[in-house]
Amino acid sequence: MKPQNFDFEKIQKNIKKKNQRKNLLIVVITVLLTLCLFWSVPKVLNQFFYNPAGKNAYLANNQYLFTRQIYNELTLPSYTLTDLTIDQTGIGSYQIKETYSPKYSNEVVGFQGLEITRNKRHYDNNFYPISPVFSQELATKKTASADNNLAKSNLLENIKALPKSTYVTVDLAFKEDKSIPEYSDWLNETTTGAETLWQAVRPPQNAITENKTPTVVGYAPTGSFSGISVTVTHEKKLNEDFPLLIGYLANDKQNNWPEEKRQTAHFKSMINYLIENEDFLAQDAHLLQKTTLKNILQAVEKNGIKIYGVTLRLPAFELEKILQNEVIKTAYITQLDVFPLTSQSAQLPGFHYPTEK
Incomplete structure (x- = not known):
């Protein structure tokens, strides 16, 4: 049997290429996992907190708006919610601005700014209706x-x-x-x-x-x-x-x-x-x-x-x-x-x- 000749330089190049591909694959996987975590983790965490813009058994979204207007009918005789904005500012955190007008009027009588942070509400300013x-x-x-x-x-x-x-x-x-x-x-x-x-x-x-x-x-x-x-x-x-x-x-x-x-x-x-x-x-x-x-x-x-x-x-x-x-x-x-x-x-x-x- 003839002795085999090993091309060590070629072998090293192949090993190097394999390592490079392996490292590139690791980097790609790491980036993908990071992106997945970046997008999915907040969504998962948000499930543990009240989402005013979310859905319930009857609505596809805006559950806060629907419930707020029912609550307002129960407690506000003469005022109507005429505008509402909800902006998510973080995990479980939302900025909400409500605008109120007298019924049968386009006149704005008050704004109510509030923030919901992980199931706790904080007011920036309050609208105090008169009854x-x-x-x-x-x-x-x-x-x-x-x-x-x-x-x-x-x-x-x-x-x-x-x-x-x-x-x-x-x-x-x-x-x-x-x-x-x-x-x-x-x-x-x-x-x-x-x-x-x-x-x-x-x-x-x-x-x-x-x-x-x-x-x-x-x-x-x-x-x-x-x-x-x-x-x-x-x-x-x-x-x-x-x-x-x-x-x-x-x-x-x-x-x-x-x-x-x-x-x-x-x-x-x-x-x-x-x-x-x-x-x-x-x-x-x-x-x-x-x-x-x-x-x-x-x-x-x-x-x-x-x-x-x-x-x-x-x-x-x-x-x-x-x-x-x-x-x-x-x-x-x-x-x-x-x-x-x-x-x-x-x-x-x-x-x-x-x-x-």
Whole structure:
């Protein structure tokens, strides 16, 4: 057997090439793993925190917007969320800006800036809505009757001086709570052309916040909240789980329900939806929490809805009739719009305006 000749230089080159390919492969794999980790780890970590722009069982996205507008209907009589931006700033961190306007107005009355950082909410600035009548009715046991009558008298005199085409949005509180049928009968007997925007529901004594502030809750009797539209991807399931949460999702059977049953179902569905989506509430201790909402729900189940105040939009001359009604305890105008009449065509449809003096 002849001895073999080894080309050591060639062997070394082959080994070097193999090592280079191996090192290049390691570098490529390392880069790919790094990129995968860079993109996937934040997404994985974000799953452990509340995502306001994320989805739930009924929505493909924007769960915060949908839940916020339900919460606003429950707690804000006269304001609408007209703009919302959500920007993710880190893992589990989001910057949110909310813009509010009075209902039936394009005027901006407040911004609320907040940040959600890993399931904790922090406010940059707060929008404090005003609801004097409803808050005061819950905060005080008794208010002097003479003071109330004087305030109503002064408001009545001021209204008489307004053009008859003036529209007002007003918060009213009753001397005695009313059931839904009782309120409907009173409104039909007292005035025409009044639109009920919101009805304040008497909360039980145990429905108080941690700082003992009054719990003001209510609902829009139309069964639909105003504001930014949200696309519901599973409408049938939403209406089955929370009947009449959104009025236009009503089925044929629900459309034939009596008005009291429809309104009660809507109010209860709002509360139940918030209870089921308590991750929204848990971000902020200042919001009504699950226990408080359950107490309100139990009171409605036991006693029905008790209306102690309403927000109405109506012509000023129609408000004159209401202020002369003995069942009204207090009244507070939150918005006033004047439409000067220059001709018959300037009148708003559906109303016969008294002759201007």
